[in-house]
Amino acid sequence: MNRINQVLSELKSQGRKALVTYIVCGDPRPEQTVQSMHALVEGGADIIELGVPFSDPMAEGPVIQKAHERALEHGTSLKDAMACVKQFREQDARTPVVLMGYANPVERFGYSAFAQAAKAAGVDALLTVDLPPEEALALDQELKANELENIFLIAPTTAPARTKEICELASGFVYYVSFRGVTGASQLDADEVAEKVSQIREVAHTPVLVGFGIKDASSAKAVGACSDGVVVGSALVNIMAQADASAEQINTQLKALVQSLRTALDEL
Amino acid sequence: MTDKKNVDYQAMPDSRGHFGPYGGRFVSETLIYALDELDAIYSRLKDDEAFQAEFDKDLAHYVGRPSPIYVAERLSARVGGAKIALKREDLNHTGAHKVNNTIGQALLAKHTGKTRVIAETGAGQHGVATATVAARLGLECVVYMGSEDVKRQALNVYRMKLLGATVVPVESGSRTLKDAMNEAMRDWVTNVENTFYIIGTVAGPHPYPQLVRDFNSVVGREARRQSLDMFGRLPDALVACVGGGSNAIGLFHPMLEDEQVQMFGVEAGGDGLETGRHAAPLNDGRPGVLHGNRTYLMEDENGQIIETHSISAGLDYPGVGPEHSWLKDIGRVNYVTANDDEAMNAFRQLTQVEGIMPALESSHAVAYGMKLAAELDKDDIVLVNLSGRGDKDILTVAQIDGIDV
Numbered sequence: 271m272n273r274i275n276q277v278l279s280e281l282k283s284q285g286r287k288a289l290v291t292y293i294v295c296g297d298p299r300p301e302q303t304v305q306s307m308h309a310l311v312e313g314g315a316d317i318i319e320l321g322v323p324f325s326d327p328m329a330e331g332p333v334i335q336k337a338h339e340r341a342l343e344h345g346t347s348l349k350d351a352m353a354c355v356k357q358f359r360e361q362d363a364r365t366p367v368v369l370m371g372y373a374n375p376v377e378r379f380g381y382s383a384f385a386q387a388a389k390a391a392g393v394d395a396l397l398t399v400d401l402p403p404e405e406a407l408a409l410d411q412e413l414k415a416n417e418l419e420n421i422f423l424i425a426p427t428t429a430p431a432r433t434k435e436i437c438e439l440a441s442g443f444v445y446y447v448s449f450r451g452v453t454g455a456s457q458l459d460a461d462e463v464a465e466k467v468s469q470i471r472e473v474a475h476t477p478v479l480v481g482f483g484i485k486d487a488s489s490a491k492a493v494g495a496c497s498d499g500v501v502v503g504s505a506l507v508n509i510m511a512q513a514d515a516s517a518e519q520i521n522t523q524l525k526a527l528v529q530s531l532r533t534a535l536d537e538l
Numbered sequence: 539m540t541d542k543k544n545v546d547y548q549a550m551p552d553s554r555g556h557f558g559p560y561g562g563r564f565v566s567e568t569l570i571y572a573l574d575e576l577d578a579i580y581s582r583l584k585d586d587e588a589f590q591a592e593f594d595k596d597l598a599h600y601v602g603r604p605s606p607i608y609v610a611e612r613l614s615a616r617v618g619g620a621k622i623a624l625k626r627e628d629l630n631h632t633g634a635h636k637v638n639n640t641i642g643q644a645l646l647a648k649h650t651g652k653t654r655v656i657a658e659t660g661a662g663q664h665g666v667a668t669a670t671v672a673a674r675l676g677l678e679c680v681v682y683m684g685s686e687d688v689k690r691q692a693l694n695v696y697r698m699k700l701l702g703a704t705v706v707p708v709e710s711g712s713r714t715l716k717d718a719m720n721e722a723m724r725d726w727v728t729n730v731e732n733t734f735y736i737i738g739t740v741a742g743p744h745p746y747p748q749l750v751r752d753f754n755s756v757v758g759r760e761a762r763r764q765s766l767d768m769f770g771r772l773p774d775a776l777v778a779c780v781g782g783g784s785n786a787i788g789l790f791h792p793m794l795e796d797e798q799v800q801m802f803g804v805e806a807g808g809d810g811l812e813t814g815r816h817a818a819p820l821n822d823g824r825p826g827v828l829h830g831n832r833t834y835l836m837e838d839e840n841g842q843i844i845e846t847h848s849i850s851a852g853l854d855y856p857g858v859g860p861e862h863s864w865l866k867d868i869g870r871v872n873y874v875t876a877n878d879d880e881a882m883n884a885f886r887q888l889t890q891v892e893g894i895m896p897a898l899e900s901s902h903a904v905a906y907g908m909k910l911a912a913e914l915d916k917d918d919i920v921l922v923n924l925s926g927r928g929d930k931d932i933l934t935v936a937q938i939d940g941i942d943v
Contacts, residue, residue, distance in 0.1 A: 325842040326716060326828060328723045329566045335710050347840035373564055373827040378841030400564045400827065404554060425568035427730060432570070450568055451728040 273366035273394045274419055274442040277316050278477050278498070287535040288443075288479055288499025289314060289490075291528060292370065294321035294337040295354055296346025297510050302517045304357045309521035310506075311365050313528025318358075319397070319501065322351045322371030329399045331454035333504040336511060348375040348384070352391040359392035366394040368421060368442075373401045376409065385412040395419035395442050403439050410439070423447050424470060426462070437474040444474055445501065448482045448493065454504030458483035464496035487534035494535045502531060545868060547794040550861065555744020555831075558867065560860035563743040564827045565723075572730045577745045579649055584752060589645065596641045597756060600674070601631045604760045607768060607921070612891040613908070620911040620918035623773065624894070625761050627785065627925045634897065634926030635757060635785040636667040640736055642753030644671035647734035654678040654733045658722040660687055660715035660781075661852035661899070662694025663926060664738030669703035679703040682721040684714040687851050694930055712845045715855050719829050739782025740859030743830030747859050754788025761921060762792055773921035775800040775910060779903040780873065781817070781853035783862045785925035794870060803862060804906040806848035807875030817846035819858050820866050820873040833860040849878040849934070850898035852926075876905035882938065884908060885928065897926035898934065 281288050291310045295303050307318050323341035327334065348371070355367050369388065376384050376398065388396065395418055401409065403422060413420050419442030424433055426449060437444055446467055449457045463480060470478050480493045481501030490500050509515075509523045555561045563573060583589040597603040605626045614622045627635040640657075647655055655677050659665030665681040672679035681698055685707040688695055698705050711717035719742075726735045740747045740754075765772050772793065778786035780803040793799050808816030816822065819834040826835040828843060836844050836856035848854045865871040876884070881898055884905035889895045896904055900923070907922035914920065928935075936943045 325711060325844075326720050328720045328829075329727065331724075332710075339711070342842065345840075347842075349840070374835070374837065374843070375841035377826050377832075378837065378839070399566050400830070402563065402565065402567055402570055405562050405564055423567040425566070425570075427568050427571040429571060429574075436567075447566075447568060450730055452724045455728070 272417060272419065273364065274317065277366055278443060281316060282477070287494040287538055288316045288477065289528070289531055289535055290317040290319055290479060290499060290501040291315040291506055292319040292321060292501060292503035293506055293510065294323055294334065294341050295351040296323055296341030296344050297337040297507070298340050300344050300346055300350060302520070303354045305517060306521055306524055307358050308361065309525045310528055311362060313525035314532030315365070315528050316499070317366045317368060319368045319370045320351055320355065322348050322369055322375060324372040324375060327372065329452055331452040331504060333454045333507050333511070337507045348379055352387055352393060355393050356391040367392065368395040368397055369393055370397040371399070373398050381409045381412040385416040385418060389416040389418060393418065395421050397421040397445065399423070403436055421445055426450055426466060430469065433470055434473045437470065440474070440476050443477045443479050443498070444470065446470060446478055446480045446497070448480050451482070453482055456483055456485070458489055458493070460492040460496070463493055467497045487530045490531045491534040491538060494538050500535070545870070550864070551744060551748055555748065557861045557864035559825070560832050560863040561744055561747055562832055563830060564832065565743045565830045566727060568727045568730060569743070572726070573743055573745070575650065576646070579646060580745055580749050583646065583649060593642055593645060597638065601637050601641065602629065603756065604764070605629050607761065607764045610892050613888060614911065616887070616891055617908050617911045620774070620914035620916060620920045622907055622911050623919060623921045624924040625757060625789065625921060627757060627923060628894070628896065628900070628927035632667045632670050633929065634663045634667070635754060635788060636664045636738060637670065638756055638788065639738065639750050639753040639784060640664070640667040640671045642749065643734070643736045644675055644677070647677065647736070648675060650734060652732055652734040654680070654729065655736050656680045656682065656722050656725050656733055657736045657738060658682045658715065658718040659738065660718070660854060661850065661930065662687070662691040662698065663852060663930065665698050665703070665705070666694055666701070668736050669698040669701035672703065673701045680725065681705050682708050682718040682725070684708050684712070684718045686713040687715065690851055690934070691930065693933065715851070716843065739784045740787050740861060741782045741829055741831055741833065741857055747831065747861055750784050751787045751791055751861060754784050755791050757785065757788040757923065758790060758792035761789060765921065769919055772796055772799050773919040774914065775802060775920045777802045777804060777903050777907040777910065777920060778923035779804045779853060779899050779925060780820070780858060780862060781806070781855050781899065782857070783859040785923050787859060787861055789923045790871060801871040802906060802910065803871050803873045804902045805873060805875045806850060806853035806902060807877030807880070808847040810877050811875055815847040816875065817848040817854050817856065818875045819856060820862060821875050825863065828857050831860045833857050833863045834866070849881060850902065852897070852899040853902065874906055876902040880905040885935065894924070895928035896924055897928050898931045900925045
């Protein structure tokens with residue numbers, strides 16, 4: 271069993287919610303990324319989503335856009351992201367890592383070459399924001415051949431028939447985008463999320479995790495209550511944005527925020 | 539290379555928006571429903587007689603179509619080769635071909651019942667054309683423009699404001715057209731329920747490349763008919779500049795089956811292809827995914843989109859419409875370049891010997907048209923799409939001349 275299914279089924283049997291944490295590889299400095307990944311796990315993260323920087327991150331709000339820009343100033347690439355995962359694996363063989371990014375760097379790397387390299391580095395899954403299922407077939411085959419999960423998004427605007435199709439294709443988990451908008455905005459409506467997640471659960475064979483707009487203990491708790499777990503990004507990336515902070519200070523703050531989210535979710 | 543005789547140009551794109559391996563829909567899931575909705579409405583209306591009649595009426599009475607073909611006799615004589623004819627899209631209301639598309643999309647917006655339109659713009663021509671139709675239909679209008687372009691194109695920014703549009707300067711990335719498009723996408727994903735995104739070129743997710751092509755194809759349909767009337771035959775060559783490629787596809791598409799007509803799409807060569815400082819993805823890029831479609835792009839070895847360079851803001855874009863990528867691969871259209879200096883030279887020559895001041899974008903087509911005409915016989919006809927007028931570029935040209943206007 272791969273790491274994602276392993277972790278998610280363990281959480282389920284314990285009656286706990288999954289906490290997925292997102293940072294961008296190379297932000298604010300490439301040499302800090304692996305330490306920060308460990309800090310997230312120490313704080314209580316179950317899964318790490320490692321953002322792969324892209325020059326044109328269309329789905330991101332200002333906080334994560336700037337993180338991509340900071341990472342690109344250091345020339346951080348898809349190859350570097352896989353190198354970080356490989357280094358992370360030297361100390362952590364258990365925590366699943368999802369690479370999250372945009373299609374073009376993967377296109378340029380080559381689907382087959384990417385899937386093999388990602389597997390070899392210890393990556394568990396890929397989430398490509400701008401690759402909806404209808405365009406994902408060729409990549410999907412390469413990922414499957416290398417036992418990597420392909421994480422798909424479902425949005426508030428996704429029609430019921432399409433939701434069903436996406437759930438059938440999905441592996442690992444499905445990622446429900448909690449509102450119409452970009453990452454980091456604050457338009458979260460927990461009741462609307464609850465209703466939609468319950469509809470998705472009727473057709474999903476994987477856990478349903480929710481992201482976008484979850485930034486603190488109370489929003490994590492509200493969304494965790496109606497789903498299998500939450501994804502937190504911009505709130506963590508905000509910590510990276512402090513220009514004067516040392517790596518130690520940043521990691522301490524990352525860990526503290528993750529701990530508060532973990533505590534809130536474990537109260538459910 | 540594909541046997542062009544067996545290519546069915548009218549069958550493209552397929553139902554999922556693919557032109558061979560190009561095009562498609564590479565967007566986040568939230569937008570799929572809006573694209574499905576647009577596709578359904580457009581599929582219904584494109585063959586609807588009442589809709590077409592409304593579109594044609596606006597083109598005739600609001601835009602001032604048909605635009606004439608003008609034979610540039612003095613320019614032709616100076617070049618000393620084929621006859622150079624100009625399709626005068628510069629004479630349209632708002633000064634460029636862009637309005638053909640904004641009229642069409644605004645009519646679609648009206649049919650969707652959405653009350654707010656957004657657009658991205660580089661040089662500002664598409665922004666002005668969008669603000670114009672929004673004013674006419676009483677729609678709220680927000681235009682995204684890279685902050686660098688806001689500085690370069692102050693006149694068009696003010697024009698949009700006079701028309702009642704809100705112009706939002708975009709500070710992310712390279713602060714040019716591509717970043718404006720990213721920001722427009724972010725607005726759309728946030729306000730998708732009440733907002734219609736009027737994309738200004740034949741790029742973006744399906745069905746945009748198709749519908750923008752169809753709305754601009756009035757240029758090629760007219761040019762075909764006018765050529766037969768004026769010359770008793772079709773031109774030997776068509777020449778049009780290619781940024782995203784909407785004026786070029788508009789001219790080319792209705793004549794793709796006319797095998798005797800050679801076609802040349804002219805990309806921005808900037809400082810020269812060999813310098814890497816240009817905006818010519820079809821000449822010096824490779825296929826990738828950006829802004830919702832797979833197409834030729836300017837990118838680095840890691841798949842990051844790189845900054846482009848052109849004297850003309852409207853061509854300063856790292857991608858190109860997916861149909862052009864396909865037409866390049868099958869060999870139907872030749873994609874060439876004209877660099878900044880050649881475009882400036884063409885701008886001055888056309889202004890001085892014909893009294894027509896072309897947009898710097900269109901000047902690239904004029905430059906290549908002159909080069910091509912010089913190699914052909916005097917009985918040959920080269921039809922150049924004069925896609926826009928140069929008034930908006932006067933400050934740029936003055937700056938080059940060291941004059942403070």
